[in-house]
Amino acid sequence: MDLQPQPTNSPASSAVKTGLIIGLVMLSINFIMYFIDYSYLVAGWYGFFVVVLFFGQVIFFGKQYRKEIGGFMDFGTAFQFSLVTLIVSGFISTLGNMLLYFVIHPGLPELLVETQLENMVAMLDSFGAGDSLSGDQIDEMREEMASNFTPLGQFKAFGISLIIYAILSLILGAILKKRDKSNDY
Structure with missing residues (x-):
């Protein structure tokens, strides 16, 4: 007779709900x-903040789910919950970014590329290497950065993210x- 409470939701269905919440947040x-200052979107501190907040939310909701299913969760369930959560939230973020870049403010990708280039050149200048870049190299970097903001670039980034999500889900799992150590004999 199994006395442990059975989960009301599977890890995948709970993770879809969690992914929707995290993605929308x-x-x-x-x-x-973007509304405060679009240049924040490519600032290093903002990227760090987003990563910490993103994983903090996955851990928070994962612990809530673990509590919901009785306080214990094996690695496979935790991995599945994390992976589905990351995929759903990443997909929502990708769609939202595409909405921002191509519908709301179609000129934003160009502004972000220029801001990114300025930030990179400023960083290289701080190391004394800013003058080592030629105009051709800067143009090449600009084209590479701009390609990341195309619809294809966004989908490629999401595809690469899937691999990263799988690795991170191992850690989060x-x-x-x-x-449950009470089952140990």
């Missing part, structure tokens, strides 16, 4: 930053798992 923050 991250998208809202992205839009708020290890963080979220909790074994």
